Amino acid sequence: MKENLDGRLTIRFEHSKKEADVPLSTLVDGAVKFLEFYGNAQFCGREFIAVTGQGNGKTKLAALLGATGYEADAMGFFSAVFGAIGSARAQHLVVNEITIPHMLLVALLERVIPGHGYLSIKNPQRLEVTTNLDIPDDRRGDLQKVMDKYPVRLSRHTIRQMMVSRDVAYQYMPFVEELGSVGHVNTWIGQFHEGLLEQMYQNRVIFLLNMSCPVYCRFCFRKHKESRNENNPTVEDVKAAVKHVADSPSIKEIVVTGGDPFLNRANMAATIDGLMAVDHVQTLRLATRSVAYYPDLFLENEKAYLKYLKQKSLELQQNGKRMELATHFIHPDEVSPEALDIISDLVKNGIAVYIQTPFLSDCNDTGPELVKLFHLLRGAGAELHYIYIPCSPIHGNSIYWKSLSDGIYMAKHLRAHLSDRVMPRICTATPIGKMDWHTSGWAVERVADNENFVWIRTPYTPAYFKVFAPLTEKLTNIRTNAEGTIDIQYMAKIGDDSLLLGERPVKVAPKNALAMDADVSALKEELIATCQTDVSMVETNIKGLSRLHETRVLVDADGVEKEALAYIAEDSRITDVVVTAREDAMDSLYVISKFVRQLQDISHVNAVRLRSMAFATSPEIYTLGVVNTLGDLNRLSVVNPLRLEIETWFVQDQEVQPIHAAVARRLNNKGITVYANVPLLGGVNDTDTAIHDLAYVLRRSGIEFHHLYVAGLPVQGQWNIKHPVDSYDVIDIATMVRREGSGREIPRYIIATPLGEVDYGLTSQFIRQGDALKIKLTCYDTDYYRSMDPRFCFPKGVDQDLDGHPVMELPGFVKTNDFPIS
Ligand code: SF4
Structure with a gap:
């Protein structure tokens, strides 16, 4: 680049009324370094790299300047870019028809407004000064009321992202609609609560170590000021909670959360060290969103916190336990090199990182943004766990709500365009526990006389809660249905009424007789010899x-x-x-x-x-x-x-031995995931207890339970025709695995077909005509196949529906009633 870089650029931030005087060389250096290290398709998109081409950062910047009409005129280019940022017009910034990647803009802002840490912001004026986002005068009064009720906190990392991404700002900027009165004050009913410990499930508890976060999400279920200002527990409280766990042998997993538990180092240390000594504890799941919105927490002081975690993870392993990190990402604009660095560093050291994603209206609800998000995170080593539909129906966050059917139908886009390894479970956190759509639960009907509530069938039973939380006996918003599980009233719109499925009838079909040992051995041999997929x-x-x-x-x-x-x-x-x-x-x-x-x-x-x-x-x-x-x-x-x-x-739980756990651990410590697929075989493993037991030992052994194939594999061909798997049993299996196991044990329930894999109940639909059963693949159509093979034609035996979705027979699988998913 021949341009003289001695000049300085004066940047005016219109709404914050601030100015920054920055050497041009600083901006050029920021752009060159970004383009050199991150100027690839992964971060900038294919269209952008077609403009910048190959080469080093300088070459790419020169190409970018030329393409945007600023050949050898870096000052002109940065004036245009910062003119837009300064006047808050840089959300999807296009310069001369070239879209400037969001991540490049954030990298440039790091040069202009550097800094770490986070700020509590008490009034609209301060908010405007801090973010440079426009706050209309006629909204300031109401916004002040919002900020008095629901505190605002932002990290400097997040502020930079918000200045150039509407989808990040949408999550953290207060808005006047928060004053609306619809929604709950709390979203869960607190089955058991003692000090910092809460228990919703028999086998796992939550430790709430810290009540605040470095950034406050506006959709948070703890958004009320009272929640934010609760006193933090003390180390003595932690010790009491650890003692409760030590006295409760059924508790295997501890979810360590808050607020952000990582803000309270003393409590975190007391938790990890205390639980280390409890024999029956298997897993610590540490929950934080700081990976996305406050990565400095882990990266400052030469990655001191990461080093601490890695050391503690090794100690936990020596005590037969494992550490996992749970984090939230919502939109690809939140993904930063820093966040990916944290994830890959942890995974490489044997600490699984899994992602949960609230489904937010007008933010991540169309499909492509989730595909991009999950793709970016998967490369760094993360696993995708849940999409929560809808986000918590709490006071003041109704702008984020979507109907249940919007979330359920999202599965079709994801199944068609996302790697099967990052297909999230589509889940709703009801007040009595989570359920997975169309396997462990479904929408039954509207609540009479209340259009805002739907009855949801959950996998839980009164007996399940009796052991640790008889509180459910007093609830008026639940009922026990004919099959013995609990329906609960849930605040949400159904959207598509056809997804109100009603009650499941009682099973009438007989169970398969237990298979002979010789047959089971032969099936396992076939599984070894024949690639199933x-x-x-x-x-x-x-x-x-x-x-x-x-x-x-x-x-x-x-x-x-x-x-x-x-x-x-x-x-x-x-x-x-x-x-x-x-x-x-x-x-x-x-x-x-x-x-x-x-x-x-x-x-x-x-x-x-x-x-x-x-x-x-x-x-x-x-x-x-x-x-x-x-x-x-x-x-x-x-x-x-x-x-x-x-x-x-694997087929049965007894196949999984201690040596599998030892080998999986060695591989995990190299950042390599081991995942297992399982074919459901009539009379061999087609019961709820068989799959629950298998799910348990897989998790115990550090092996991820990926797919439970309920039908369609070669090994299921001959055998299941004579010993058919009943769709009714699939729901029973999913119900038990969700209720009795860890949420991390739940597989995807999959049907294999010659035209691709589909999700049971979510991306497929049964068509029952008398005894004949067909399946429609609702996530694929003719255009989908032709995008890969322009000469594609449906094979013999496959029909098409009017929308071009394939319909075919499903040998070895039966449906014994007309209930849509069972
Ligand atoms: S990180 Fe979680 S607990 Fe903290 S504000 Fe966001 S949603 Fe709430």
Whole structure:
């Protein structure tokens, strides 16, 4: 760049009435560094990198200046950019038809208004000065009332993001509609509460270690001032809660939360150290949103807090326990290199990071933003856990509410366009506990005479609560239904009335007889010998390459052709590559290593998944050398990640042995996730207790329960035709796993078909005609398949509905009543 960089730019912030006088060289340096490190498709999008091209940061900036009409005129370019930011017009900033990436704008703002920490803001004037966002005069009076009632707190990191992203500002800026009176004061009924400990479930409790957060989300269920100003518990309180856990052998998991528990280091230390000594505790789940909105908390002082966590995680492991970190992300504009750095650092050190996402109207409710968000987070090593629909129906947050059907139908977009490994569970947190849509619960009917409430069928029973919280006996907003589970009134609109499913009839079909041991062994042999998920949904015309999904291909490691790599490279929608081998992926490590290194050059691929039946059958082959080799291939990084995962399969709980836990832990400590798929087989494992027991041992062993295939796999073909799985049992299974297990044990309930996998009850629909059963894949249509193969035609035996969705038979699966999902 030949331009003289001695000049200074005066930036005027119109609403805060501040000025900044910044050397041009500082801005150029900020842009060059950003473009050099993060100026790729992952962070800036493909259109932008088509403008900036390849090369170093300087080359890219020069190209950007030229394309935006400011060739060799950095001063002109930054004047335009900061003119827009200064007048609060930089939400989706376009300069000469080039959209400037949000992350680049944040990086530039870090040079202009640097700083860490967070601020409590008491009045609209101060808010305007701090954020430079426009606050109309006629709203100030009401806004003051809002801020008096619901406090405002922002981190400097968040303020920079808010200045250039409407979707971040939307989450944290107070608004006058908060004065509305609809909604609850509290969203849960507090089944059991003692000091800082709350218990909603038999096997896990919540520790509330700290009442405030560094940033206050406007949709928060604790948004009332009284909640924010509660006294924090003391270390003595923590010790009392630890004693309660020690005296309660049924408690296996502790969710450590607040507010943000990481703001209270003394309580955090007392919690971790105290629970370390309690034998029956298995998992500590530490919940914080600071990863997204206050990453400095973890990164300051040379990552001191991260180092502390990693050390404590090792100590917990030595005591047979594990640490996990739960965090919230809502919109891709919140994702920062700092957040990805924290996630990948933790995952690389064996601390699973899982994401929960409230579903917010007018923010993350159309689909593509969630696909982008989850894609970014997955690369860094995160797991996707829940989407909460709707967000808490609490006072003053009604602008964020969506109808239940909007959230449920979101599954269709996600299933079609998102990697199956990051498909979240679509869940509602009812006042008595969580339920998962169309597996462990559903909407039954409207509450009579109250259009704002819906009866939701939950997986819980009165007996479940009796053990620890007889409080539910006194509630008037619940009822026990004919099948013995509890329906609860929930404040939400249903949206589409056809999703009011009514009560489930009583089961009439007989259960399968228990399979003989020899048959079970034969089925397991078949599972080992035959890849269960290699059917290509469209033609690839490449030997050894199957297209399993828009985002996913399966490659035979023993014969990877150049054409396969070219196919993957050409389609930027492909994010996941599943690798199989004739024997086992671990027997072909040399070839696979070479292949993975080639994939590292394809930036849109961010996960390689090695199918290894040997993990299940011969875990001892995962020697130190194998684990180290895999660890070297695993690239959990902020930029162009390529994470490695091991896929294995189990059928019954007794197959999972201590050695599996030991090997999974070694792999986890290299940042490698092991996930298991399970085929549901009639008379073998098609009962609620069989799957619950399996889910429990998998979690105990550090293996993620990914898919429970209820129908459609080759191994289910012949066997389940004679021993059919009943859809009724799927709901029973989901009900027990949700009620009795940890939320982290819940698999996705999947139906495999030649035209792609679908979610039971969410992205598929049963069509019952007499004894015949067909299934409609509601998330895929003709256009979807043709986007991958323009010559695609539906195969023989597949019909289309009027919208182009495929409809086909589902052998080995029966429905014994007309209830839509059971
Ligand atoms: S981080 Fe959680 S607890 Fe804190 S304000 Fe946001 S939603 Fe509320």
